Amino acid sequence: MKEAKPKIKINGKDYSATVEPRQLLVHFIRDSAGLTGTHIGCDTSNCGACTVLLDGKPVKSCTVLSVQADGHEITTIEGLSKDGSMDPMQKAFIEDNGLQCGFCTPGMIMEANYVLKKNPHATEAEIRKGLDGNLCRCTGYVGILKAIRSVQEKKK
Amino acid sequence: MDRLERFVKGMGQYVDDIKVDKPLYMAVVRSPYARTKINGVKGGLNSSDLEAALASVGEGAGGASANPAAHPIFAKGYANYVGQPIAAVFSEDRYGAEDALESVDVDYEPLKPVVSPEEAIGFEPIHKGMKSNVISDKMLGKDFEPKADIVLEDRLENHRIATNAIETRGILADYSNGRLTIHVSTQSVFSIKRGLCGTLGLPEDKVRVIQADTGGGFGLKGGLQPEHVIAAFAAMKYKRPVKWIETRLEHLMAANQGRGAIGKMKLYAKRSGKILGIKGTIIVDAGAYAEGLAGFAPGFIAHQLTEQYAIENGYVRALSVLTNKAPYGPYRGAGRPEAAFFMERMVDMLADELKMDDAEIRLLNASEKPFTSPFGMHIDASKPFMQKALKALGYESMKKRNAGIGFFVLVPGAAPGEGVRLEVKDGKMHVWLGSNQHGQGHDFFIRSLAREELGLSPDEIAIEVPDTDNIKAGIGTWGSRSAMVGGSALVDAARHIKEEIKKKHGKYSKKLLLSSNYDYSEFYKFDGEINSFGANLATAKLGPVNDPEVLEVRACYDVGRALSKAMVKAQIEGGIIQGTGQVMGEAVAYDENGQLLTSSISNAGVLRSTKAPKCVVKIMENPSTLPDKAKGLGEAPTIGTPLAIVRSLEHITGKRIRSTPVKPQDLS
């Protein structure tokens, strides 16, 4: 099989690996770069567990090929707490019970930060809409919404 | 680092995140037919390499040794549901494993399947060596001659649901120095260990099971499934670590599914509204093999059928029937939501017949004093709880908004108790609990109880990962049992240690504890009956094309004692959304050929944030007699929520609702 060698900047660091052209970005992130905070919860691009930022915009990394991300910049959950301290959204998720099993959490936080970045004054309905592609089976979204609202409040 | 901090930082170690040297990735060849003869299998690991049947372990498991309907690890001769494992293939990477599926040749000869459990009762047995597809059939209660003014009859149903934790099933099996080490996404390391030893005939000391961070279980992950056994077997055979991570599609087709129960109910009452008795038949769709809960479930549903009412007479037949579908298993609630649905639907029917208020008819039939049902369930007086709950839920004012209500009894799966190990060393207390966490927040109650009993602060406690090498006896997490018996085991063990210190030093202090070395294990035994009450209220509306929308769900549960209020609330909120999902669309659908129609987590109906209603939670605390005073909680919202929502939809539409999920045609 043909091989490809995408170069992808993840959380400010360059990664490059010899991969199959069909490799999904999520597998590049997890297997080639070894960053396992980005999860896989489905095979139909429904769950959002794999959400990362591609050049600053959220994508489901299971819907992108590694070769498509060649030369681009990715931010994953590991990129939010670089010096070891948590970003406000990560803290709020803990404080407001925004997670239980934690599996949806990395994707959820990536999406949540973007929703507020795009629209700092988002209403609850708008926030819900923003999270529509991220499934959580545990929290009923209640703690997640509370966490996002509290980050929003603090920024005001 | 704290568990939650690891998770928000992306540093969880779920099974797929665990790095090992040169793992083999496993993929499974599965039956494309619901019922088929298999005339031959060429390639992969298959029944010619491993001929064994699944040992029955986990929630509701019974002895399964000579069970003709035990699940074979690899199908041999025939397969009985779409998705049944036939062979397994292995490769250096996950893509390669998927590709290798093509290398296996299976010679199928499709047979006519049976999909409906009611039909399956009279259908030819799907397994050789069985006389019928009925795997359990018993009568509960006593026959009676009712002198009733009113007899109401209905057929009610909860369709099957996929458990759909966002993390699918997964296992990493490693074999070295003659010992098998298993990292697994599980609700019980003990079930997995006992199951693997039982199925593969391995001595207990040759198997170690460690819980990986587990991304939700909801019942499915309490037991052992064929893929676990295949991975373990392959690790031993190839002497390489073997990793299997389920795809979502596999999850939908081959992981145990819950609910899937029919209640044919008959209710006898006086014109006054007083219920005299119930009769009926409960039929559980066991799927293709009789595992764990399958035989037990219908009797369990029947056992609690009278719920919070003082109904004197009951006579119910409880059947579990094989069909050509994925095997049955627990889904959060596991029989409890079905029982409450069947009963409360009949009570609503009676309210409509008599044009009585929903609350009034319920209070009329409530128990005024402790009551033993005709099926042997013990409850306290329910009326005081119900009256308080109606107030707490704001029933009188919400009634005007077409609110529906529902009440239930939570019968927890607390027996036979739980194991715990406390080890004090290097100035810390290390805690292992037999019931492990996969989202319930055990950390919260462990910390609060350790503070209460021993005065320890969170940084003086290390909550350890369940690992069968480090804790010898335990059960697992299901049936709303963790806070009850897990918490009580911890309290009991803590008190034991405290006594030891007092004996030795004449007094207890945290300093004395942390400066010494202790290693104490116990199994806290519990086989009593501590049932609790719950109530829900819901409002809904109809959209432009009769599409229902749930506006608000309120919950009021007696949790005994809330060991952590925030976590109790969060657990309830999550459960409310699952209960809402059951009404709004969650189901695994099969066509008449047993082909799976559900192909994604979205069309399985898992609720999205835009569809989630507002949740209001009221906690009641009537302490239990357990050392930590807790009662069951985890399953309460999945029992009560559907009751209230369907009733609200009935008030809005005037249509009788008989099944979940509710379809648009049910409402017009």
Ligand code: FES
């Ligand atoms: S794994 Fe990408 S959306 Fe589910």
Ligand code: FES
């Ligand atoms: S916290 Fe478990 S799926 Fe969201």
